[in-house]
Amino acid sequence: MSEARTTRAAIIVIGNEILSGKITDSNSGFLARELRRMGVSLERIVVVPDVIAVIAATVRAAADEFDLVFTSGGVGPTHDDLTIAGIADAFGCPVVQHPRLRAAIERVGGDNPGAAMLKMAEVPEGAELVGDEGDIFPTVRIRNVYVLPGVPEIFEAKVRALGERFRSAPYHLRQIYVSAYETAIAEHLDATLAAFPELLLGSYPKLSHPEYKVRLTLESKDESYLDRALSDLIARMPPGFIVKIER
């Protein structure tokens, strides 16, 4: 199998409110689906508290290990919005005001906005603004890190405004629904994986579904390889096990 190297991504969610269970993080799930759709391999999600040193260490490690890093949260005007400071710390650069963000704030808040308003013009030095379309604020990018807000409506709008810039070869998906338990099919999955080691094969038991007990997902960026693996697995399954196949 030959293919271009897959783009690997991480999401860092910043916020005590997620860790204390006050707010459910929907941003990472939304972005996970968007990245998958674009053929990007999301390989880590980390939720960290509002602590500059923890944000900095997590961003630094992720920026080194992955091609793309997205942060969610911690970019408002209050004391617990520490993402910009943490990212600046990660890269050893100062926090500065971005002139375009400052100008945008002055359009809203007048010529003499308060310190809290101006905090939202701050970026790590060297950051650029991307995805600026229509009337939503652009996204701050520094190196391979994209800084997104925690409020889901704005997070999602900004992700959409970033568009298809991360698109690479798509994943192709096939699904098999099985009426047997995982223990009865595990050996067949192993045999197919031995023959098709590059196959991305998921096995997801479903409790108390009327029609099936396990959903199998087969994925690859190589569609012909995928369909050969699918045929291989179908052929191995005992009669009557397969409820439905989705291609």
Added chain:
Amino acid sequence: MSEARTTRAAIIVIGNEILSGKITDSNSGFLARELRRMGVSLERIVVVPDVIAVIAATVRAAADEFDLVFTSGGVGPTHDDLTIAGIADAFGCPVVQHPRLRAAIERVGGDNPGAAMLKMAEVPEGAELVGDEGDIFPTVRIRNVYVLPGVPEIFEAKVRALGERFRSAPYHLRQIYVSAYETAIAEHLDATLAAFPELLLGSYPKLSHPEYKVRLTLESKDESYLDRALSDLIARMPPGFIVKIER
């Protein structure tokens, strides 16, 4: 302020299905709320793929840094269930069959269960079984790591069966709902935090709510300290800003 040291916890969610956006992780949110209720400080959630080396490195780092580590997922009978192998690797110990789990499987699957069934009797050497109550399987614990399954119904049942063993001094919570934007109250929050540096203070903007624009959460394990901080912040707020106070 004097109090016993707070118990610090991490959750490691294991599964490609979360990272690819196929399945939404509800387990970490459920456990986050349970831990908070018990006075435990959850300080990290990490979602990792089904890769032994990544599971091992993540478990090792978390077990060193935090008092309690919970894993979610990757404990079934199929090829992508690699949590036990990863944890064993993290601690440099072999994977062995636990006699009580083996006996439980033989009660279900007969004297000669297949390899896939027996995989579910595997534990890292030195693990013990805890929280065994009623008819659900007990939870595997090794050192400070508790191994929980990915299927939410079973995850939640096992967390409940673990009971109150992690309980420490509770967090007390007060909430203030504010009709102004965050930028208008940021300086007051800063002033209260300067006077009450141990206060856990969260500021959560709500878009388009008819009654308030920001929800403030004030928390502490020291209720008297908390109520003094609450009074301080209320006194600083301009007239008309406060919509509602929840004690």
